[in-house]
Amino acid sequence: MTLEAWSQLWPKVPVLLQGLVVNLELLAGLLSLGLVIGVAVALVEVYAPRPFRALALAYEWFFRGVPELVLLFLFYFGPSQFGVDISAFLAAVLALGFRSSAYQSQIFRGAIQAISPGQSLAARSLGMSRLGVIRHVILPQALRLSLAGWSNEFSSVLKDTTLAYGIGVVEVMRQARYLTARNFPLALPAFIVVALMFLILTYAGNWGIGLLERRLRVPGLEARG
Amino acid sequence: MPLLRVEDLHKRYGTEEVLRGVSLTVVKGETKVVIGPSGTGKSTLLRCINRLTEPDRGRVWLGDTEVTGKGTNLNRIRSQIGFVFQDFNLFTHLTALDNVRLGPLRVKGLGKKEATERAMAELARVGLADKAGAYPAELSGGQQQRVSIARALAMDPQLILFDEPTSALDPELIGEVLGVMVKLAEEGMTMIVVTHEMGFARSVADEIVFMERGVIVEQGSPEKMFRSPEVARTGDFLRKISELYGDAA
Ligand SMILES: Nc1ncnc2c1ncn2[C@@H]1O[C@H](COP(=O)(O)OP(=O)(O)OP(=O)(O)O)[C@@H](O)[C@H]1O
Ligand SMILES: [Mg+2]
Numbered sequence: 520m521t522l523e524a525w526s527q528l529w530p531k532v533p534v535l536l537q538g539l540v541v542n543l544e545l546l547a548g549l550l551s552l553g554l555v556i557g558v559a560v561a562l563v564e565v566y567a568p569r570p571f572r573a574l575a576l577a578y579e580w581f582f583r584g585v586p587e588l589v590l591l592f593l594f595y596f597g598p599s600q601f602g603v604d605i606s607a608f609l610a611a612v613l614a615l616g617f618r619s620s621a622y623q624s625q626i627f628r629g630a631i632q633a634i635s636p637g638q639s640l641a642a643r644s645l646g647m648s649r650l651g652v653i654r655h656v657i658l659p660q661a662l663r664l665s666l667a668g669w670s671n672e673f674s675s676v677l678k679d680t681t682l683a684y685g686i687g688v689v690e691v692m693r694q695a696r697y698l699t700a701r702n703f704p705l706a707l708p709a710f711i712v713v714a715l716m717f718l719i720l721t722y723a724g725n726w727g728i729g730l731l732e733r734r735l736r737v738p739g740l741e742a743r744g
Numbered sequence: 745m746p747l748l749r750v751e752d753l754h755k756r757y758g759t760e761e762v763l764r765g766v767s768l769t770v771v772k773g774e775t776k777v778v779i780g781p782s783g784t785g786k787s788t789l790l791r792c793i794n795r796l797t798e799p800d801r802g803r804v805w806l807g808d809t810e811v812t813g814k815g816t817n818l819n820r821i822r823s824q825i826g827f828v829f830q831d832f833n834l835f836t837h838l839t840a841l842d843n844v845r846l847g848p849l850r851v852k853g854l855g856k857k858e859a860t861e862r863a864m865a866e867l868a869r870v871g872l873a874d875k876a877g878a879y880p881a882e883l884s885g886g887q888q889q890r891v892s893i894a895r896a897l898a899m900d901p902q903l904i905l906f907d908e909p910t911s912a913l914d915p916e917l918i919g920e921v922l923g924v925m926v927k928l929a930e931e932g933m934t935m936i937v938v939t940h941e942m943g944f945a946r947s948v949a950d951e952i953v954f955m956e957r958g959v960i961v962e963q964g965s966p967e968k969m970f971r972s973p974e975v976a977r978t979g980d981f982l983r984k985i986s987e988l989y990g991d992a993a
Binding site: 634642646648660738739740 | 794796819820821822823824825826827829831833834835836837846847850851879880881882892895899
């Protein structure tokens with residue numbers, strides 16, 4: 520790893536950053552998808568009648584049990600078998616998003632169960648509907664309680680976005696490979712830079728979530744353990 | 745016409761029959777105190793009245809609306825029956841004001857200004873106007889229970905059910921909660937109160953109901969129940985409970 524390799528890499532950093540933007544887009548997409556489905560799955564697991572609960576648990580079991588790369592291939596190559604053309608980017612958002620929802624649902628389920636059932640009872644005694652209770656009593660507390668666990672999930676899926684490389688999404692790893700395929704001595708510095716980018720993003724993300732957690736903190740409502 | 749009519753309520757959990765035919769009526773402005781040993785079905789009775797627990801059999805009327813009727817708008821009925829729980833059950837993430845305001849805002853559909861005014865008035869009524877901005881965790885047990893009473897009052901209910909409202913409190917905090925309840929009774933609020941506070945029962949109740957193993961054993965004025973109960977068990981229980989919890993209020 521020579522000084523020359525580093526000086527050759529320097530002008531290419533913007534290309535890597537371009538790739539990183541794609542990772543961030545993937546991240547935003549899969550986290551939002553995972554959040555919405557994750558909350559829904561958790562609510563089903565806690566409140567829905569037994570058959571629906573079983574279905575939600577099966578969903579969780581599937582998306583937690585199948586390797587990410589396999590999911591990516593399933594979502595990318597699967598639809599084309601049925602004549603549906605799906606972009607690699609969309610396939611990655613779906614595969615990683617569904618997978619993340621299975622993990623996020625566990626976080627939310629734990630949070631929902633940490634809220635004393637007496638509060639739902641009290642809200643019902645006021646004449647509030649079930650949906651009203653979820654909206655005004657359960658979710659505001661469960662989402663706050665979830666932030667700590669969510670911070671872990673963020674770090675984990677941030678790194679997972681690089682797996683989209685496997686189905687040809689032109690993200691940061693793919694850009695790094697393009698650079699180094701033609702110029703092998705660049706490999707080490709390039710991947711060191713990529714590694715640094717993820718370290719910084721992980722740090723920044725967790726810092727941001729921590730900030731949000733402190734902003735939303737309410738006395739007496741803390742995640743335990 | 746009585747405000748509340750309960751007719752032959754039955755409730756079973758597994759093989760255990762918790763309520764075995766309970767009937768009672770409450771007229772407007774009355775304070776009815778329900779007493780009885782632990783596990784007798786007092787909480788179950790209260791919860792069956794607004795169907796937080798679904799009774800197996802029997803009927804409940806609030807005014808001329810049958811609570812247990814098939815097509816009844818249950819949420820509407822519940823909004824007219826206040827419920828005060830033993831362990832307060834305040835909403836952890838909301839301030840005292842927001843706890844009291846939530847029902848008027850989200851159930852009664854009042855505007856923010858009106859809901860806030862009403863909530864502040866009810867907090868003042870229980871002596872906690874200065875704690876409007878405090879979260880439940882920042883309040884003593886007695887204060888929390890007073891907020892929960894204000895929360896029930898803010899719905900402008902026709903009657904309030906109290907399920908052992910002072911049982912979770914340190915002795916020195918019981919007085920402030922009983923004080924609020926005495927005031928409500930004097931103002932003509934209709935209440936059913938499950939309690940072991942015999943001083944409160946003696947001085948505030950219009951009628952005392954003694955329950956045991958799922959049935960009402962005896963009911964009558966405090967005078968009659970304390971002086972000359974017809975059933976020996978009633979006298980025994982009253983003596984025991986007065987010894988245990990004291991008789992001052
Ligand atoms: N949800 C439930 N599932 C099963 N059993 C229950 C349930 N709720 C109450 N029970 C049982 O019903 C019986 C009566 O309970 P309830 O809480 O109504 O009694 P109580 O008179 O209020 O007693 P306490 O003075 O201890 O509060 C008890 O034996 C209790 O174990
Ligand atoms: Mg009870």
